[in-house]
Amino acid sequence: MLFNSYLFLLIFAPICYLGCFWLGKRHTMYATLWLGLASLVFYGSWNPWFLPVLLISIVLNYGAGRLISRMGKPGCFKRKLVLGVAIAANLLALGYYKYAGFFVHTIDQVMGLGWTLSGIVLPLGISFFTFTQIAYLVDTAIGKSTEENFFRYLLFVSYFPHLIAGPVIHHKDVMPQFANPNAFKFKRENFAVGAGIFIIGLFKKCFFADNVAVYVTPVFDGAGQMSGQALHPLDAWSGVIAYTLQIYYDFSGYSDMAIGLSLMLNVRLPLNFNSPYQARSIIDFWKRWHISLSNFLRDYLYISLGGNRRGAFRRYTNLLITMLIGGFWHGAGWTFIIWGGLHGTYLVINHAWRAMRMRMTLTVTTFEQIFAWGLTMLAVIVAWTFFRAHTLSEAITLLQSMFFVHDQAGLDLFTAPERMQVWLWIIPLSIIAFVAPNSQAVIERFFAGRTPYITTVEGGVWRGPTKAFSIGLGILFGLALMNLLKPAEFLYFNF
Numbered sequence: 325m326l327f328n329s330y331l332f333l334l335i336f337a338p339i340c341y342l343g344c345f346w347l348g349k350r351h352t353m354y355a356t357l358w359l360g361l362a363s364l365v366f367y368g369s370w371n372p373w374f375l376p377v378l379l380i381s382i383v384l385n386y387g388a389g390r391l392i393s394r395m396g397k398p399g400c401f402k403r404k405l406v407l408g409v410a411i412a413a414n415l416l417a418l419g420y421y422k423y424a425g426f427f428v429h430t431i432d433q434v435m436g437l438g439w440t441l442s443g444i445v446l447p448l449g450i451s452f453f454t455f456t457q458i459a460y461l462v463d464t465a466i467g468k469s470t471e472e473n474f475f476r477y478l479l480f481v482s483y484f485p486h487l488i489a490g491p492v493i494h495h496k497d498v499m500p501q502f503a504n505p506n507a508f509k510f511k512r513e514n515f516a517v518g519a520g521i522f523i524i525g526l527f528k529k530c531f532f533a534d535n536v537a538v539y540v541t542p543v544f545d546g547a548g549q550m551s552g553q554a555l556h557p558l559d560a561w562s563g564v565i566a567y568t569l570q571i572y573y574d575f576s577g578y579s580d581m582a583i584g585l586s587l588m589l590n591v592r593l594p595l596n597f598n599s600p601y602q603a604r605s606i607i608d609f610w611k612r613w614h615i616s617l618s619n620f621l622r623d624y625l626y627i628s629l630g631g632n633r634r635g636a637f638r639r640y641t642n643l644l645i646t647m648l649i650g651g652f653w654h655g656a657g658w659t660f661i662i663w664g665g666l667h668g669t670y671l672v673i674n675h676a677w678r679a680m681r682m683r684m685t686l687t688v689t690t691f692e693q694i695f696a697w698g699l700t701m702l703a704v705i706v707a708w709t710f711f712r713a714h715t716l717s718e719a720i721t722l723l724q725s726m727f728f729v730h731d732q733a734g735l736d737l738f739t740a741p742e743r744m745q746v747w748l749w750i751i752p753l754s755i756i757a758f759v760a761p762n763s764q765a766v767i768e769r770f771f772a773g774r775t776p777y778i779t780t781v782e783g784g785v786w787r788g789p790t791k792a793f794s795i796g797l798g799i800l801f802g803l804a805l806m807n808l809l810k811p812a813e814f815l816y817f818n819f
């Protein structure tokens with residue numbers, strides 16, 4: 325069941341929300357049970373066989389969390405031992421479903437043993453609910469979190485707005501909201517703001533991401549079939565830039581929808597995007613792109629490796645290792661590892677450059693800021709080429725075509741009218757991504773006296789959205805609905 329489908333919008337969401345609000349007026353726990361059940365139905369609608377994997381993971385991690393919380397003081401050896409075993413079990417399960425086929429195939433290619441492994445179906449969202457529970461276990465071990473109520477824990481993990489593709493949430497940030505007596509009671513302010521964010525996200529996905537996506541597949545598939553020949557440079561650039569925009573609007577659209585759906589239930593999820601394509605450095609990019617994952621990798625991997633506490637060389641090594649693992653988390657393939665390695669290398673260079681500039685106490689000019697933004701975007705686009713490509717040869721063919729490495733002019737994939745069509749999408753979508761305010765800024769501006777993450781109301785009175793903004797949201801919603809006849813999955817559902 326997709327957020328961008330008639331089944332979700334017309335059947336699941338109304339039943340889920342009406343039931344939750346009705347039960348929430350009577351007792352928070354009734355609404356918790358209802359929402360947990362609805363979330364399991366939402367997950368099981370993809371494939372009923374995925375449900376046992378999710379439920380077993382929830383039960384075992386809940387038990388591990390309860391055991392950890394009862395064993396001595398935070399930081400003691402017993403807690404660390406149970407935590408280590410629990411994390412290892414989570415990673416083994418994730419490794420089996422997501423990486424076993426990759427490892428077997430790699431070993432077979434190197435050693436020629438004739439090994440094959442088939443029949444493993446990747447449960448949807450396993451990376452996200454595994455990381456969410458690992459974070460919970462670590463927080464429990466150090467005394468930051470604990471959860472005694474199993475049904476609240478089940479809802480924490482399975483909560484449908486974030487279950488499939490994040491954001492990665494922390495128990496200490498979300499569970500107190502579930503336990504609030506006013507949770508799950510209809511509150512028109514939160515419902516209106518959440519609906520506005522959801523509509524913006526739905527429009528991003530259905531109208532922007534899905535329409536530009538049709539120009540991506542022919543280019544990448546074409547590069548995979550060229551057998552060393554070049555594509556026309558315009559086709560190569562248009563396909564890669566189209567994907568750069570597709571993944572931005574696809575994932576930021578999903579994140580907006582997740583935040584909006586949750587806010588309608590009075591639960592605030594963490595922001596996941598903050599105009600990442602407006603970043604002027606790779607460091608800044610990773611503070612803006614997939615923020616919850618960046619924070620997870622920083623808090624639970626980079627710092628655990630030593631962070632920046634042991635000198636520059638160790639710091640840069642830790643950065644590179646963290647990003648390599650982050651790339652591998654996205655997918656079992658060398659293209660993802662190279663994507664992570666590229667971003668790790670970018671970060672190392674960026675930190676080294678920043679340290680040198682600080683020693684030289686140089687001021688940054690406007691021209692340098694523009695150049696820094698352009699260089700950052702170029703680096704991101706090159707990395708996205710590997711991220712989207714099915715094989716290394718496909719990515720290399722595209723990059724060679726883009727940068728005129730081949731002698732020949734290149735083979736045409738698009739006709740002249742098709743080239744014009746793709747750039748008629750690329751240019752306005754680029755301007756919006758590069759210059760326009762993001763969804764949160766738009767909501768804060770036009771919902772008079774109310775912002776999604778600031779609880780005070782101007783003048784103590786809720787005045788709602790402006791009339792013009794309400795009409796604009798209605799138009800966006802209508803345009804999005806017109807594109808729902810063939811709903812497309814979100815890109816991050818594959819990771």
